[in-house]
Amino acid sequence: MKRFTQLIRELETSNKTNDKIAALISYFTEAADPDKPYVIAMFTGKRPRRPVNTALIRLWATELARIPDWLFAESYHSVGDLSETIALVLPPPTRLSNRPLHEWIQDLQALHLQTEAEKKQFILSAWDSLDTQERFIFNKLISGNFRIGVSAKMLVNALARQSGTESSKIMHSIMGKWEPSAINFAELTSGAHVNTDNSWPYPFCLAYALENAPEALGSPGEWQAEWKWDGIRGQIIKRNGELFIWSRGEELVTAQFPELHFLAAELPDGTVLDGEILSIKDGNVQAFSILQQRLNRKTISKAQLLSAPVGFYSYDLLEYAGADLRSETLTYRRSVLEQVTGQLKTKGIVIPSPVVAFGNWEELAMLRESARQLNSEGIMLKKLDSLYHAGRNRGDWWKWKINPYTVDTVMIYAQKGSGRRAGYYTDYTFAVRDGDQLITVAKAYSGLTDKEIKEVNSFVLKNAVEKFGPVRTVKPELVFEIAFEGIAESKRHKAGLALRFPRIARWRKDKKADEINTLDDLRQLLHSTL
Amino acid sequence: MALISFTNKGIYCRQGGFYIDPWQPVDLAVTTHGHSDHVRWGNKAYLCHELTRSVIEQRLGEDLHIETLPYNKAVGINGVKVSFFPAGHVIGSAQVRLEYKGEVCVVSGDYKTEDDGVSTAFEPVKCHTFVSESTFGLPIYKWQPQHVIMDNIRDWISRNRDQQKTSVLIAYSLGKAQRLISGLSGYGEFYTHASIENLNRRFRNAGVMLPETTMINPEIKKEALQQGIVIVPPALADSRWIKNLIQPATGICSGWMQVRAGRRWRSADAGFALSDHADWPGLLGAIRATEAEQVYVTHGYTSVFSRYLNESGIKAQEVKTRYGQEEEEQEVLP
Numbered sequence: 035m036k037r038f039t040q041l042i043r044e045l046e047t048s049n050k051t052n053d054k055i056a057a058l059i060s061y062f063t064e065a066a067d068p069d070k071p072y073v074i075a076m077f078t079g080k081r082p083r084r085p086v087n088t089a090l091i092r093l094w095a096t097e098l099a100r101i102p103d104w105l106f107a108e109s110y111h112s113v114g115d116l117s118e119t120i121a122l123v124l125p126p127p128t129r130l131s132n133r134p135l136h137e138w139i140q141d142l143q144a145l146h147l148q149t150e151a152e153k154k155q156f157i158l159s160a161w162d163s164l165d166t167q168e169r170f171i172f173n174k175l176i177s178g179n180f181r182i183g184v185s186a187k188m189l190v191n192a193l194a195r196q197s198g199t200e201s202s203k204i205m206h207s208i209m210g211k212w213e214p215s216a217i218n219f220a221e222l223t224s225g226a227h228v229n230t231d232n233s234w235p236y237p238f239c240l241a242y243a244l245e246n247a248p249e250a251l252g253s254p255g256e257w258q259a260e261w262k263w264d265g266i267r268g269q270i271i272k273r274n275g276e277l278f279i280w281s282r283g284e285e286l287v288t289a290q291f292p293e294l295h296f297l298a299a300e301l302p303d304g305t306v307l308d309g310e311i312l313s314i315k316d317g318n319v320q321a322f323s324i325l326q327q328r329l330n331r332k333t334i335s336k337a338q339l340l341s342a343p344v345g346f347y348s349y350d351l352l353e354y355a356g357a358d359l360r361s362e363t364l365t366y367r368r369s370v371l372e373q374v375t376g377q378l379k380t381k382g383i384v385i386p387s388p389v390v391a392f393g394n395w396e397e398l399a400m401l402r403e404s405a406r407q408l409n410s411e412g413i414m415l416k417k418l419d420s421l422y423h424a425g426r427n428r429g430d431w432w433k434w435k436i437n438p439y440t441v442d443t444v445m446i447y448a449q450k451g452s453g454r455r456a457g458y459y460t461d462y463t464f465a466v467r468d469g470d471q472l473i474t475v476a477k478a479y480s481g482l483t484d485k486e487i488k489e490v491n492s493f494v495l496k497n498a499v500e501k502f503g504p505v506r507t508v509k510p511e512l513v514f515e516i517a518f519e520g521i522a523e524s525k526r527h528k529a530g531l532a533l534r535f536p537r538i539a540r541w542r543k544d545k546k547a548d549e550i551n552t553l554d555d556l557r558q559l560l561h562s563t564l
Numbered sequence: 565m566a567l568i569s570f571t572n573k574g575i576y577c578r579q580g581g582f583y584i585d586p587w588q589p590v591d592l593a594v595t596t597h598g599h600s601d602h603v604r605w606g607n608k609a610y611l612c613h614e615l616t617r618s619v620i621e622q623r624l625g626e627d628l629h630i631e632t633l634p635y636n637k638a639v640g641i642n643g644v645k646v647s648f649f650p651a652g653h654v655i656g657s658a659q660v661r662l663e664y665k666g667e668v669c670v671v672s673g674d675y676k677t678e679d680d681g682v683s684t685a686f687e688p689v690k691c692h693t694f695v696s697e698s699t700f701g702l703p704i705y706k707w708q709p710q711h712v713i714m715d716n717i718r719d720w721i722s723r724n725r726d727q728q729k730t731s732v733l734i735a736y737s738l739g740k741a742q743r744l745i746s747g748l749s750g751y752g753e754f755y756t757h758a759s760i761e762n763l764n765r766r767f768r769n770a771g772v773m774l775p776e777t778t779m780i781n782p783e784i785k786k787e788a789l790q791q792g793i794v795i796v797p798p799a800l801a802d803s804r805w806i807k808n809l810i811q812p813a814t815g816i817c818s819g820w821m822q823v824r825a826g827r828r829w830r831s832a833d834a835g836f837a838l839s840d841h842a843d844w845p846g847l848l849g850a851i852r853a854t855e856a857e858q859v860y861v862t863h864g865y866t867s868v869f870s871r872y873l874n875e876s877g878i879k880a881q882e883v884k885t886r887y888g889q890e891e892e893e894q895e896v897l898p
């Protein structure tokens with residue numbers, strides 16, 4: 035536990051990727067072997083089931099700290115992280131322990147079978163034997179939610195350098211199916227388990243955002259353009275008669291999409307498709323909001339199957355006849371992909387994502403403008419000779435999104451943020467005008483520079499009109515341009531509509547509150563996009 | 565009649581006809597300490613502790629009318645007995661005790677309860693009415709003992725030296741800087757920014773024992789700074805000057821460093837939760853020790869803290885003031 039706590043401290047005390055990788059390398063060199071697979075599982079989001087629910091943990095902590103619940107809530111609001119809040123409010127430990135990390139984790143897992151009283155006794159005794167930093171880690175172990183600024187790629191790089199293995203191989207084995215209790219570190223890094231598991235997916239190849247004109251990419255002839263779809267990026271795997279559908283969040287979502295189950299019979303064994311799960315009706319891609327209605331549900335109703343039928347637009351073919359195709363060129367992979375999908379008996383559900391033909395960049399720019407009519411977010415550009423990389427690789431794949439919608443709004447509420455900017459007013463609510471009233475249309479957290487946040491913060495401090503708990507009503511003076519990806523009807527919102535992915539595009543210091551958009555402007559946009 | 569009232573110029577004692585830490589110009593400003601939100605320019609006269617005089621003269625100018633009073637000695641102002649008690653916040657900081665017809669009120673300004681070794685240690689004063697700050701008035705703020713924090717800083721400095729990094733501590737010029745040089749004394753040559761050094765010089769002239777320090781100047785070689793301990797105020801935290809040092813590693817010393825989000829927000833290489841304000845147990849302990857019947861809560865987590873006091877059976881009320889603008893109170897780097 036101590037060595038792991040040290041790792042976390044080191045990861046947190048530097049902003050530089052190189053320092054973080056160095057800290058990881060020295061951790062994997064020095065730490066006890068049985069701990070390592072657990073750490074890898076944690077950093078790659080492999081979550082064990084929670085042994086104790088959050089409400090109980092919180093209750094026990096407030097009891098032990100002898101503070102009222104509202105005060106715990108205020109503390110939590112200021113800290114922004116539950117595990118950390120608990121670690122800080124508890125009284126100091128009365129003893130110290132030196133148990134290894136994997137034992138703590140195993141004990142926590144064993145709690146599932148125990149009574150609530152036994153669980154409580156274990157947790158309280160653990161808190162009493164750990165210092166603040168260790169308690170924080172321990173609480174994170176309970177929640178299983180360990181986000182500490184280490185990306186999968188960073189971890190993989192560190193493991194690759196530490197073990198002298200190729201990073202793509204490491205990424206591959208980490209993404210496979212394994213249990214930290216049943217594998218040792220050497221097996222895990224060598225990837226012994228993945229060859230025996232039918233379901234393992236490949237790491238997705240990701241694109242960088244294209245910020246400038248595509249002319250800089252060189253000759254259009256070297257590029258393949260496709261529509262950028264807004265659905266669920268997924269990988270479809272058929273091996274040894276079994277079908278698996280993975281989402282990019284590394285979740286198995288096979289059961290959620292019965293429309294794709296015919297592939298178990300029709301795809302040849304040893305095939306892996308990369309693509310987008312979309313709602314497709316009468317050959318047209320429907321808006322993401324329609325697909326969203328049927329996501330993450332235990333059962334899907336007949337009505338949903340009818341209103342949001344699912345299809346799969348395939349971008350790429352990663353494995354064919356059991357062979358890894360990722361180091362073939364895109365041109366080659368695409369040609370085999372077209373063959374494979376062409377041979378499916380069920381037509382129209384799984385098809386290659388259409389290629390956008392274009393002669394020059396100007397023409398493509400014009401085509402891109404029409405993306406919204408197809409419910410597409412823009413254009414993807416992929417180099418014809420590109421390999422299928424694990425993760426992002428600058429230069430080969432670009433996403434060239436259409437500009438978002440924007441609306442000018444005024445800030446009416448502010449709330450202190452959590453996380454990095456705890457203590458500052460960073461969460462704002464924005465309104466548009468409706469007659470002589472202001473109607474809330476969006477909440478947004480990001481998009482301002484640190485300097486601007488400090489400026490807004492001091493405005494809020496000076497211009498707070500009312501308090502509702504942590505929320506401050508402020509004079510409606512500051513105008514912000516809010517960018518968003520879409521608009522939908524919403525009965526839950528007073529405005530009758532909701533913006534999708536709203537964020538602050540910029541602070542319009544040049545505008546006054548009477549120059550903002552009206553609710554009618556948004557209604558018009560809503561009706562034009564339906 | 566109450567001994568103090570809260571006006572738009574500051575905390576007012578009508579019977580004595582003076583203000584305590586006013587934020588608008590008045591005739592007589594009784595001053596708790598030298599932080600800029602507690603002492604402002606433009607008052608006709610100031611009454612403060614001898615060592616705070618050094619700070620006021622450094623910051624506001626030499627030609628001011630300043631009267632001083634040592635700790636535990638009383639002076640009468642229009643029949644109100646005024647005395648100073650150590651607040652333990654920074655060098656020269658005082659709690660102001662007012663007594664009139666048997667009624668006692670203490671305005672504590674800013675305070676901390678741990679003895680930091682340079683400021684005179686905090687002394688609880690019994691009173692009927694107590695005015696308390698609440699900068700760190702949440703139960704998440706519980707400081708480690710100073711010697712533990714100093715050990716952590718020393719470890720950090722030695723790791724920096726192993727890696728040929730220059731250790732740069734970010735600390736407020738009045739308070740934290742003096743604590744660091746006294747707490748880290750003997751661990752390396754101190755190189756201090758002019759704003760710190762000017763105060764150090766005045767404190768030394770006034771008889772305060774402080775370890776030797778060197779004011780940063782262009783003649784000093786970067787290699788020397790790399791071996792020593794550099795201390796600069798928060799205003800310089802993101803400066804080009806620091807970036808140009810040999811492998812600079814910055815360590816911020818502030819109570820806000822207690823929370824991970826606070827450390828990330830400042831994007832320093834290290835954060836040390838070293839504060840000149842009382843932590844949660846410190847605030848509660850100090851308030852209980854006064855046995856006050858009425859507590860007024862100024863700058864900080866005023867509403868949370870006063871609610872908690874009321875629920876714990878201590879009559880408390882939050883008051884709006886203009887305090888809370890010093891670096892550590894503000895959670896902001898300028």
Ligand SMILES: [Zn+2]
Binds near residue numbers: 597599602674890
């Ligand atoms: Zn102060």
Ligand SMILES: [Zn+2]
Binds near residue numbers: 601890
């Ligand atoms: Zn203050």
